[in-house]
Amino acid sequence: MSTRQLGMVIDLNKCIGCQTCTLACKSQWTDRGGREFMYWNHVETKPGQGYPRRWEEAGGGWEGETLKPGRLPRLAEDYGVPADFNFESTLFQPSDQPLRPLEAMRWGPNWEEDQGAGEFPNGYFFYLPRLCNHCSNPACLAACPRQAIYKREEDGIVLIDQERCRGYRYCVAACPYKKIYFNPLAGKSEKCIFCYPRVEKGIPQACAYQCVGRARHVAYFDDPEGALHQLVNVWKVALPLHPEYGTQPNVYYVPPLSPPTFAADGKPTGAPRIPDDYLRQLFGPAVDAALDVLQGEIAKKEKGGESALMDLLIAYRHGDMFRLSRPEGGQS
């Protein structure tokens, strides 16, 4: 545990799957040098196998005090090759060929986009943006035999010391979210750095700042006015992804509400399109109460009443979503 912890809340009811966060991250950090296949931040469609493919079945995390074994994702099959396209022959020469990747792609960061599950008229899906959770009990840190991974005292950001890393990949196997990537060119493992060079200057992470849906809040946990404390501790509507992995993530999600299913006679039932059980699998048993609170507060607002929770989630002012100032008298 660090002295302070910076966290993020992602409101899944506002995420439209536009991948602006993905591109903001990629163009800032991972478009070069062996990182082309990596998406430190990506948005996957749930239900689905995700990215890397079947990451939820790849092991890692904690079983009590013990690290659970995990497996290493493969480039072509699980991440997807960063394919080059036939731009030259299709766009710069007379041609009737279609634009195609030069190598057949088998997977990618949004391979199953909008696929979801369920049968018409009750099909359903939602978007799940994922990044390193900068966990309070990081399995990656514990798994490294070289102590190359550390958690910063001042903000809890988890980083891989690139000088110490020797590419053994115990961290990749140990991370149950599979958010550490091995860079085969550099021979070292890399991951989301929570945009620490920006954070140190008081600028929010690229993924959060660029989010067009105003879905991402950033704050320190010990900031009583901050969205983390408010949404996680006070309102209890923001939940960690797969809390059972035991790593205590610091990226939280406001779970998705969904319209009711239709019965055979075409009338709406009371049951939500996204099965509660599925959400419980992702966010744990606290999801029921969170959805109830959300629905209750939405109802208040719909009747013209006041809801501090809705005002916070609506985020009338973009700048209010990010509270990065450090405490007075603390580190600058």
Place this chain on the structure above:
Amino acid sequence: MSRARGWLLSKDAGGDAGATWGRALVWLLLLFAAPAWAASEWTIPVGESAGPPPLDPLDAAWTGAPAAAVPLYPQATAPGGLSRAYPKGHKSPLLQEARVLRGGGKLALRLAWPDATADLADPRATDRFADAAAVQFAPVDATLPYVGMGEPGRPVRVWLWRAGRPAESLTAQGFGSLARQPNEAVEAQARRTATGWAVVLRGKESADRPAAVAFATWDGAEEGRAGRKRLSAWRALAGMEPDGKLLEEARVGGDPARGASLYAEHGCAACHTAGVGLGPNLTHAGGIHWPGYLRRALLEPTAFVVPGYAAIMPAPPLRPEETDDLVAYLLTLH
């Protein structure tokens, strides 16, 4: 009696066919072709080369260099080791042939070992590991440091080759402490042989001339990296140690049978057993430890404690000849 020679004769007893006998024969021939290595299982001969030794493992100059057969044992002391005593398809420890040449201000080692598959670092291998080999050097000191990457305050130098990557010059003072040695360049060239790898590692002969070397290999096919390796014991570099003190440490006059009774009598196995975890597992102790290290571990158990273990071992009450017996017994553990 020579541990290595006895091992050579017994290695494929009940073996599976001509191939293994053929290999044994090759080693036997090698034994006669290069009698120098049989002089002591604790030394490694050093040949002189007129100029810098060749980097190409297939260069004819290497055929004339004296060879030593070095058995490598699985790392089973620190977490993340190997449980399989012998590599897949082998019925004996991995045997590495090592040749050392010096000349023109350079020191070079040619290592050859069996490895059925060539596993190379490649830009698509997010889930695969490269074959690798390392040479570890110890400076002249009171005794040799712990073979597992040295001890705090007693650094070892390491030359590392990983298939498909440039060679690295490193230094270490214990598990997990490997760091770049920035001012020392090392080059490597690797060739596939009929059975595995032949690699030459070549660097400057440094001012603090090494007194001993130890070897390690990692097999990509068994996800080798970090402590998932096979390693040898220290060997003194013949003629490179100034006063011969090291080799004195390697002379063990004790009786292994008496040592075995002492081992039982003092209840050593209560801690030093795989799975118990109170003391390092000694299954391969005789294969990876220098006799002087074992003696020190008995006389001053807390002088160096293997990382990950508590400093709880009391110095066993032993008469000097009993210490020798116990060391002799430990050296039989492979």
